[in-house]
Amino acid sequence: MIITSKNILTRKKLILAGLIIFLLAILVVGCEDEGTKADETGLGDETYQAVSDVESCGYLKAEVTIEDQEIVEVDLTEFDNKGRLKTEDYEYPEWKEAMDVLPERFVEANSSEVEIVSSATRTSNRAMQAVDRALQLSKGEEKPFDGIYMGVAEISEDGWGIALVRLEDEQITQVILEEIDEEKNFKEEEDYPYDEWQKAREELRSRFVENDSYEVDIYSGATKSSEKWKAAVKDALTKAGRE
Incomplete structure (x- = not known):
């Protein structure tokens, strides 16, 4: 079950967290591999969009722009457990840091595999998974991701x-x-x-x-x-x- 809005530490949150952990354990999650590099054959010059798996605290969307087989821009947006966009009003400094520095890291690494932001591990992993999926789409992947x-x-x-x-x-x-x-x-x-x-x-x-x-x-x-x-x-x- 998904978490309630009455109490973020309620039984429903624990149930949902346990369920999603179980489901994710048997899925191939993009951020757990070596990542996808943008200098591999097949990248098309345009912007590709993909989302991460959802967790008990929400999910993340990545828009990745490719030019000459290189990542030139990454735009990240994250949504809470009610599907609402997280904004600058979100009270979690580490999250704001992650959203600021991760796009630069993806561009510099030219890859979906980058160093995570300390204290924002979940957001970092969601971002890597979403960027990895976007890069796979840029190579012509058409099958929906598990x-x-x-x-x-x-x-x-x-x-x-x-x-x-x-x-x-x-x-x-x-x-x-x-x-x-x-x-x-x-x-x-x-x-x-x-x-x-x-x-x-x-x-x-x-x-x-x-x-x-x-x-x-x-x-x-x-x-x-x-x-x-x-x-x-x-x-x-x-x-x-x-x-």
Whole structure:
């Protein structure tokens, strides 16, 4: 389960962290290898975009610009566990340092493998994975990367849906669904009294996996939530390069 907004150290955070650690342990994570260098044959001159796997604290997007088989620019953006962009207001100095210095390191190394920023290990590893995937795309890689992707429906004042979608061999193998309410908090099973919402979440999780697609029937009695989750799963698949 994904972490709650009420308490960052709640049981749901621990459950989600444990689940993602387990899933990532059996996936080939780009930042765990020797990295991809930009001087290898096949790089095209343009900008390539890719995202990292999601973790309990969010995910990272990298935009990598290639010219003459060299990395000339890297733009990093990171998103929190609710799919919202982290900005300069994010209260974590080490994160700000990482976001400032990592792009320069990728350019200087001309590779996705760089020295991590101390005290910002997770952000560093997510950045290396996202840059590595972008470089693989620059070489013509078309197959979606195995991983766990966060999809987010349109963020609005009325709330939004979130989906964590695990892909393996281009297939949806697991889906976790969450929803943010009007107060920007996670809806909780134990607190949210609407039974149809809880039934819809469980049923749609199965439908997405069984159909291997975001195109599933909505759950009668929870139409708005169904639409949000369908949009979130579609977004996750798009980020993975499958849509």
